[in-house]
Amino acid sequence: MQFSREEVLKIAKLARLHLEEEDIVKYQEDLSSILSYVEKLQELNTDDVPEFQHAAGSVNVFREDVIEGCDPDVRRRAIDNFTAREGDLLKVQAVFENRTE
């Protein structure tokens, strides 16, 4: 399993990570060596084995569908952590570009 420079950059893009130029070769090597190691799972025949799905083993954990609100102090503290805001609203850059066509 060998990772090309392009593959590393593609994954970094998918994961929303900017990589420094000098780190790219190291990531190529590291990801290649880790994926070569995990290849050993292919030795096992798992055709008839179900996937492990529920760590807690619980089924249908329900609660009443009611609005409980948020403790005002907790709300205040959460808002205080925002990077930028307008009033109590989180201010972010536009998700979609403005286009006039």
Next chain:
Amino acid sequence: MDVSTLTIKEAGDQLASGELTAEALTKSYLDRIKEQDSDIHAFLSVSDTAVSEAIEIDRRRAAGESLGPLAGIPVGTKDVIVVKGWETTGGSQILEGYRAPYDATAIERLRKAGAILIGRTNCDEFAMGSSNENSHYGPVKNPYDKTKVPGGSSGGSAAAVAAGFVPAALGSETGGSVRQPASLCGIVGLKPTYGRVSRYGLMALSSSMDQIGSFARTVEDVATLLEAIEGRDPKDGTSAELSNTTVPALIEKSVDGMTLGVPKEYFASGMDSRVATVVQEAIAELERAGAKIQEISMPHSEYALAAYYIIQPAEASSNLGRFDGLRYGYHSGGENLQETYERTRGEGFGTEVKRRIMLGSYTLSAGYYDAYYRKALKVRTLIKRDFDEAFKNVDAIVCPTSPTVAWNIGEKFNDPLAMYLADIYTVTANLATVPGMSVPCGFVDGLPVGLQILGKPFDEYTLFRIGATYQNRTNWHKQTPN
């Protein structure tokens, strides 16, 4: 007053009899931290309200109020468990300056039990690491030898207890992050069954395996901590309704009639033979105490680490998507939103975290999902079946916690695969969701070795019985770095 070797039990008795006040106890630990932690770096910060909280406990005790089981006991908490008003960083730059708006359920329960939250302990960034070298705030040193790693990812919590800065601490586990540092620092570390302790307020690494665990010097103390924090929490849908609770005072110190399985795969190549000898001797001690020892086979063990390092990064890549530089923590603005995400995350995350996010993004991406992620989930079923089969014949499993003792700082830092192999005997319990505990059982080259005990789901009591019996017959847990 020398508080460095006090257990929760001893300190609790002295507080109850009036020999000691919570204020004096808390101040003594804070003094020790101030004087000695610059060499170890177990704590990222200490609480500025710990002393006033201790004074309040003393006042309530004097007034005859009924107090919780940890009343006045200082406890350290790993910096991935949120404490209201505290900076809580997960050992990451991306959360530098973040102040938690609420208490994790485990923290809320510690408070209710009367514990004094003394400070937050250093850890690998977002609990990713086996040596504590991945903390953005600098590595933790092993109190037994400051040129060695303390293990990870809860290395700060383990080192804090081993160094006598606190009698107990909380950590968290995803693949061995409590048991392994406990082993390397010569103390007891417990990873409860998945679902036993609420994960609400624990920063998510791998949601199907994460659990909050506890560190202390004795098995009884670890059980006391577990009892304080365990149980169903409506805020965590995977937390379990418990039919049995642990009652530390009543742990039977006998293994008479128990059958303990020794999996031959846990003494495989790559293991330091001197560590193997120490662990074999611990198992022989349990045999002398009346346990029947039976060799067993858990044939899929050799595939566990590979499955783990697919499933865990996959879940991590998804969980760490929340760090966008907008809602909290580090922010590095770009021309547009995409660039802001990429810069914030590229600069804010450390190397190992980026490595795992990329690994997870890759194994979950179109075309590779079946070959990696789905395959790993199937192998996880096989690992779970190995445990189910073993527990048909044995009451618990005993084996090494770590294949080696603590290694030199820097030794494995640039070789991620070598670092991952340090978790080879611990990841199985997380994959299979079973409880596991490491108990100090000897030394190699002056560095601690841990005996690992693995049990049936929700049967922590059997682990406590085995561990307490062993500690009753040995003195390894009374050794200190000094």
